[in-house]
Amino acid sequence: MLMLFRIFTISLIPILLLSCVAEKPAFSANKEAFHHGWLFQKGDPADGASTALTDAGWRKVNIPHDWAIEGPFDKKYNARTGGLPVHGVAWYRKHFTVSEEEAKQHVTVFFDGVMNNSTIYLNGEKIGERPFGYMGFEVDLTPHLRPGKDNVLAVRLAPEDLASRWYSGAGIYRNVRLKVEHPVRVPEWGTYITTPKIKDGEATVKIETTVENTSTIDAEVSFRTTITDPAGAKVATIGKGFRLPGSAKENIVQEFPLFNILRWDIGSPYLYTATSIIEVNGKVVQSKQSPFGIRSIEFDAEEGFILNGKPVELKGVCMHHDLGPLGAAVNYRATERQMEIMQSMGVNALRTSHNPPSPEVLDVCDRLGIVVLDEAFDEWGIGKVPNGYSKVFDKWHERDLRDMIRRDRNHPSVIMWSIGNEILEQREKEGYKVAQMLSDICHDEDPTRPTTAGFNYWPGPYKNGMAAAVDIVGINYKPWQYDNIVSMMPEGTIFYGSETSSMTSSRGVYHLPIEHDFQRETGHVSSYDVVTGPFWAYPPDIEFDAQEQHPEFLGEFIWTGFDYLGEPTPYGGRDNSTNGYWNDDWPSKSSYFAPVDLSGHKKDRFYLYQSQWTEEPMVHVLPHWNWEGMEGKEIPVYAYTNAEEVELFVNGKSYGKKVKGKDLTEIPVEFRGYEKGTYASKYRLSWTVPYAPGNLKVVAYTGGKPVAEKEIRTAGVPAGIRLEADRSAITADGEDLSFITATVVDKDGNPCPMADNTITFDVSGAGKLEAVSNGDQRSVELFQTNKRKAFNGKCLLIVRSGKSTGTIEVEAYSPGLSTANTSISTSK
The missing domain is CATH 3.20.20.80 (Glycosidases)
Structure with missing residues (x-):
């Protein structure tokens, strides 16, 4: 059986109201203002939604915020949900103002996710709720706004114990947006795009858009959509004008013939952009840009999943x-x-x-x-x-x-x-x-x-x-x-x-x-x-x-x-x-x-x-090669490769080549449906060799030629720290991150595979320390601190950029180890 799905899709970006190059809407949302300056407090005050509540002593937080990750880890909480305080009642409050002109528009707040059992209030009035913490929702603020005065948006959360089989987090943990839009608008999720035809290098793009008028006044509307290709060139534009009565909706269907298309694919995720513009009485009131990709999908009982005509x-x-x-x-x-x-x-x-x-x-x-x-x-x-x-x-x-x-x-x-x-x-x-x-x-x-x-x-x-x-x-x-x-x-x-x-x-x-x-x-x-x-x-x-x-x-x-x-x-x-x-x-x-x-x-x-x-030649060897006290005793050595065969060397001595798929590795196996015993794996290569300090090396061959190798050396006593950042340059937007791995090394720079030194991090300059970690499933050290014990030789530091360009300086030190430094540049 063949299931054929030809789909043209667009990826909605986080803010609906984005300006075009030459045309800007009359009103737009201030996303940043609604991420910052929230007030937070655990507990359940009876007047938590009231405008009269004195909240000056509440804690200031930025959204997204997960209160549970701050800890502490404690056995009184459930290890099934991380041993963290994922349940209880807490409140968030946000003070904001709108002008008289803005209050005449359609004003909403959109939450991408609130964990969970949330109730939303504005100026003391309940205006919405959502129990499911994983789904976004929009709440209309317009009827309850006080223009020119302080408005208080309050969110009560009440996540329960024994409500999840894994760590859920707790709080306004996904993004939130204030949306100030003209009453004539495309609502959230009001665009649906498909491709009824994709053939060779051509596609017919069908865009179905809902335009609604949330006011009671009729409007003369002009609506048009322009598509640009991955290089930014305009490839199609369609528009129409119509009269939209108050409190009514218009469903608009547009079909675009596109030629010489670049398909979205696993190896080449080409994204086009659709820009839809609404004008009312000759003035642009909404402009929405949406990246999208063109691809076909099919599912076949014999060939499996087919993407753009090719099995995957x-x-x-x-x-x-x-x-x-x-x-x-x-x-x-x-x-x-x-x-x-x-x-x-x-x-x-x-x-x-x-x-x-x-x-x-x-x-x-x-x-x-x-x-x-x-x-x-x-x-x-x-x-x-x-x-x-x-x-x-x-x-x-x-x-x-x-x-x-x-x-x-x-x-x-x-x-x-x-x-x-x-x-x-x-x-x-x-x-x-x-x-x-x-x-x-x-x-x-x-x-x-x-x-x-x-x-x-x-x-x-x-x-x-x-x-x-x-x-x-x-x-x-x-x-x-x-x-x-x-x-x-x-x-x-x-x-x-x-x-x-x-x-x-x-x-x-x-x-x-x-x-x-x-x-x-x-x-x-x-x-x-x-x-x-x-x-x-x-x-x-x-x-x-x-x-x-x-x-x-x-x-x-x-x-x-x-x-x-x-x-x-x-x-x-x-x-x-x-x-x-x-x-x-x-x-x-x-x-x-x-x-x-x-x-x-x-x-x-x-x-x-x-x-x-994967296909790029690789080889991996395990375990580490630090087995003090095991000298002369046999150690199982495994190798994984996508090449044809692997040769193992210990201290320069060859222990022979093994052929993948031919030389099998017996591994102990016991699970439901398989009687306790061994399984002969054709996916692993193995040797048993006497331990001697030095080095363990594997060389992978295809067609008789070496294509990849890997070496592990016996490490001496811990002597220093090596810092490696996943990115040494990040964006100065207050949100970008650099993940820095700290590895404990010996005097020759060899990783120490069992080191557990406690490493302290000092972060200064154009950023801040965000979290530390080490991957140890049994560690109950806090994540929001400046020190971490290495787990089997490694731990992690995460730094967050500020909003000013410059350099983030990082220093890592531990008693008995030489200090390490690195820097991360930030730019707009």
């Missing part, structure tokens, strides 16, 4: 929404860095687990060329935790789902709508009815993309009709059942691994001997990546093999791309089976699942995926 294997990751040491507070650069690291591993697809992502996530994926599975819910009517989304599902599911689709349907990166993850209705006889209802909503809002869901039960959803209620079947953790599942579903059904592996490990930790069980007493999991931990999990090798056996599948989404706060499996609990607190193995409080740790530092497993998902 989905090499995907699932990602939760937190940004590690920054918490849930949205930041564009931190989001971009995460996805750049994922791309370097070979990732081309993202699953937004298990909720609507921030707009920044989709903007980043649009610009980097990463396709997205956009997911709505982790719960429907049956809850996994006592205070989860199931409490509001009946009232809010349709609004939340429709809003997600309307918000995201114009992004070229989005290719599927997921209506749920591991939904407990899978076990219900009539659960399929809910799935069908949600799938129908998706098709109603956007018939250009298929629906999907992640199913982890067997055989329930395949027998009771739930899997048949979605267009594409996502399978969680069932590689040994792929054949059975395919045989149970109708011919032509399309499948993929929607959540795979769930391997756990700690960066730089190696336990010997290599055994089936993790060493609970250490609080960590070995990076030999054979001990899975949870019963449903399995090594990546198992999924690699299963995907090879089913080339018709779309691909896989591993759990997860980055370690995240909360859910410290295999410590503390058992996923859906464990309600309540996960504190039995405190202080384990963050995830072990990913090939990249909480700080963004790569674990060994990163290179195992890279060896399967």
Whole structure:
């Protein structure tokens, strides 16, 4: 079966009211003014919404803001949600003024996300609410404004304990915008763009736009849209004039023939720009610029996912929404860095687990060329935790789902709508009815993309009709059942691994001997990546093999791309089976699942995926080569490569070449569906060699010629610090970040793989210290401080730019180590 979707999409930028080069609207929103100067206080004062409340003593904060990430870590909180204070009641207040002229316009506030159970007040009057913290919403301020006087916008949040299976954060954690618009306007999400025709180098672009008149006065309106290509040249313009009665809407349909098009693709994410302009009585009142991309998507039961006519294997990751040491507070650069690291591993697809992502996530994926599975819910009517989304599902599911689709349907990166993850209705006889209802909503809002869901039960959803209620079947953790599942579903059904592996490990930790069980007493999991931990999990090798056996599948989404706060499996609990607190193995409080740790530092497993998902020659070797007291004893050495063969050298002596796919590595395996024993992996190369201090070197060959190499040296005692910034020049906008890795090194500059020195950071000049981290799942040190203990030789410093150009000076020091310095330049 072939599903064909030809989609022309636009990526909405954060502010609707942007000026064109030559034409400016009469009124525009001041985004910056509504990010700064908020007042915050925990607790629940009875008069929190009142204009008479004296709030001079409240704390000043900038938005986005996550109060929970500030800590403290404490065992009285739930390790499942990071051991942080994600629940309680708190208030935000914002004082602002509008002129008499502005008050005559249409004035709204738009929240990209408020975590959660939010109630909005203006000047003491309740004007809105939203329980779901992951979905944006707009509130009309116009009827309650006091022109020329102080206005008070107040937001009460009441996130509950036991409301999430991972760290949710707490607060106004996504961006907020004040929008001052002419009453004649395109509303939020009022533009929908498709391509009914794409052929060769031509496309027909269909833009459907809603123009509304929120006043009671009729208006003479001129509306036009101009499209510019990736180089900025105008390629098409269409306009029309019409009379728009008061309190009415006009739906405008425009079709643009485009020639010599540049398609949006994974390797070439070309973005065009559509600029729509509204004039009323000859005056420009709104101008909206929107980047977009042109591409076609198809899904085939035999060829899999087809992008722009070419089959593409989905090499995907699932990602939760937190940004590690920054918490849930949205930041564009931190989001971009995460996805750049994922791309370097070979990732081309993202699953937004298990909720609507921030707009920044989709903007980043649009610009980097990463396709997205956009997911709505982790719960429907049956809850996994006592205070989860199931409490509001009946009232809010349709609004939340429709809003997600309307918000995201114009992004070229989005290719599927997921209506749920591991939904407990899978076990219900009539659960399929809910799935069908949600799938129908998706098709109603956007018939250009298929629906999907992640199913982890067997055989329930395949027998009771739930899997048949979605267009594409996502399978969680069932590689040994792929054949059975395919045989149970109708011919032509399309499948993929929607959540795979769930391997756990700690960066730089190696336990010997290599055994089936993790060493609970250490609080960590070995990076030999054979001990899975949870019963449903399995090594990546198992999924690699299963995907090879089913080339018709779309691909896989591993759990997860980055370690995240909360859910410290295999410590503390058992996923859906464990309600309540996960504190039995405190202080384990963050995830072990990913090939990249909480700080963004790569674990060994990163290179195992890279060896399967990339083509540029690479080779990786593990473990470290500091085994004092193990001299002469045998150490297992693993190598990962995308080349044909690898040769190992220890202190210059060759231990022979191994051929990938031929020389197999036996690894201990035990998981549900696989009897305890060993698995012969064709994806790893291995040797067992006697330990002697010195160096470990691997050379990769293809066609008999060396194409890549890597060397590890035995380090001496810690002697200094090396600082490496991901970017040495950033933008002076008060939001840009530089991520600086501090590595403890010996006198010769070799990394010390087990160093745990405490490093202090001094930051001065044109920026400030934002956070520190080290990737240790058991560390309960605060993130908002100027010192951090190294975890297996590394820790991380994050600096934020100010708004003045100049230089950010960084100094790192620790007793007994030589001091290190680096600088970051900032410019407009």
